Amino acid sequence: MPTPKKGARLGAGPAHQRLMVAGLATQLFEHGRITTTEAKARVLRPVAEKLITKAKKAELGTVASLHQRREVLKTIRDKEVVHALFTEIAPRYAERPGGYTRITKIGPRKGDNAPMAVIELVTEDYAPTQRATRPATAAAATPAPADEPVTDETVTDETATDETEEAPAADEAAVEAEEAAVEAEEAAAEAEAAAAKANEAAAKAEEAAADAEEAAAESSSDDTKA
């Protein structure tokens, strides 16, 4: 038995499946909502939406109305339902760009435990949804890189600044620490202020102040070498 490229075969041959889906589509347009198995609802959905699209095209007058009506009649044999589809259902969806049906799962059926679903025509008025703004993601992305160099700086401060990977930040800290060291090496308060400035440049609070003091003493020894 040939199987569909997408979706389930529904335990029948191609012709039988076409008939079953046609019946489901007819009932859906007649009643607006039907309860069926989840697999049948998933097979029905694209078929029903394409039928609504044909009805919409005829309604908007872009193509010949009679041809669209005959195309739909190939699937839905009930002329009353087709008339209701073209005159009542299609105009409702003039604004909506697809997505005319909605599937809601309602759990397994008693008897054979088949997963059931409700497929219904969407009755709400179309309201375009606002997409997520990119600045929020960009703002969320920028703090993350800013945190990492700070943590690396504290690590390098603890490891006696032998690693010169953090050259710019370490140099700024070293320059200000050198000035503070020249004025008064023992003045811990000024060293903390200089460390605070260096840390503000690195977008970090006072956590690294104690480490910066150690860095100041060590950077002075490094500066004598340089």
Add this chain to the structure above:
Amino acid sequence: MAVPKRKMSRSNTRHRRSAWKAVAPSLVSCANPACDAKHLPHRACGECGQYGARNDRRQVL
């Protein structure tokens, strides 16, 4: 036609069947504050028939 050579012992039968375990499904409480029943996730509530987020529910059943 291939047929079993021996009768399967009661012990082997029971060992095999002891591996069949039922697992309790994980449930969520209904978003409807008036209902608050337990139901399967991503399914409509069987008690009140509503489905959706807490502030965007709709009557399904």
